[in-house]
Amino acid sequence: MKISIVTGASSGLGREFVYLLDKHENLDEIWVIARRENRLKELQEQSNSKIRVLAYDLTEKESFAKLSELLKEEKPEVAFLINAAGFGKIGSYKDISLEDSEKMIDLNCRAAVAVTQIVIPYMPKKSHILEICSTSAFQPFQFLDIYAATKAFLYRYSRALRVELFPRHISVTAVCPYWIRDTEFISTAKRTHNSSYIRNFPFSSKAKTIAVWAMSDAKLGLPVSTPGPVCILHRISAKFIPHELMMGIWALLRRI
Ligand SMILES: NC(=O)c1ccc[n+]([C@@H]2O[C@H](COP(=O)([O-])OP(=O)(O)OC[C@H]3O[C@@H](n4cnc5c(N)ncnc54)[C@H](OP(=O)(O)O)[C@@H]3O)[C@@H](O)[C@H]2O)c1
Numbered sequence: 727m728k729i730s731i732v733t734g735a736s737s738g739l740g741r742e743f744v745y746l747l748d749k750h751e752n753l754d755e756i757w758v759i760a761r762r763e764n765r766l767k768e769l770q771e772q773s774n775s776k777i778r779v780l781a782y783d784l785t786e787k788e789s790f791a792k793l794s795e796l797l798k799e800e801k802p803e804v805a806f807l808i809n810a811a812g813f814g815k816i817g818s819y820k821d822i823s824l825e826d827s828e829k830m831i832d833l834n835c836r837a838a839v840a841v842t843q844i845v846i847p848y849m850p851k852k853s854h855i856l857e858i859c860s861t862s863a864f865q866p867f868q869f870l871d872i873y874a875a876t877k878a879f880l881y882r883y884s885r886a887l888r889v890e891l892f893p894r895h896i897s898v899t900a901v902c903p904y905w906i907r908d909t910e911f912i913s914t915a916k917r918t919h920n921s922s923y924i925r926n927f928p929f930s931s932k933a934k935t936i937a938v939w940a941m942s943d944a945k946l947g948l949p950v951s952t953p954g955p956v957c958i959l960h961r962i963s964a965k966f967i968p969h970e971l972m973m974g975i976w977a978l979l980r981r982i
Pocket of ligand 1: 733734735736737738739740759760761762763765782783784785809810811812813814833858859860861902903904905906907909910911912914
């Protein structure tokens, strides 16, 4: 059985990836993971492919055991693993609860690694892993400090894992989008004691554009996908401009 697995499939970017896989890949099943079961079930009605709903909370360890068991039972071949589950919070260190801070690390880092490690043994030659990172992986960001740090972790992990998986001909792509406006990310990120540090989200893009761009980069086997001109510019700037200066530029940009 040939399948793909998408985490964070109940909304935003993850859901767009499911639409793309359904339309363009010849799969027996797409396994979709998120907490909101009703949203995942909607995908069953919208897709031609068979959708297997896995309503897991990826901040809970039992979810990894359940996924592991299911893979052992079904022994599928996983063509694409797309780790899109993730969230961020805007605010200073005192505006974000400890619970949210810990959950960000649990979901964006721990869960992405756990799902990847569990799925790799089921991935054949020419399969693809997409780890959804962010341009915030390229430098430290005040008032997005923990989120940016989690994405830097995932970015580094992806790039090193890619090299380790060369002999198995599995590609790993760190997908690094800038703001995306038509997902639930920004509204979730703003729900803190004070999110006024970032007022607007200029040059933001759309989830469908990002998913199409990232998928084509993954199929080319690129280590990093920067899906859009702002992402490309940010990646290049963060390589050459000292990070203290980049944080100074961010101090101006976030007030626009
Ligand atoms: N939007 C942006 O501006 C932006 C920019 C750069 C990178 N990204 C990254 O892109 C990825 C997708 O975000 P998005 O923009 O599509 O936001 P989104 O619409 O909020 O999607 C986030 C997804 O993660 C799932 N999720 C959240 N907590 C979970 C948990 N504990 N267990 C399992 N699933 C969970 C959500 O489903 P449930 O709530 O149903 O669990 C949802 O499907 C994230 O990794 C994000 O960091 C977003």
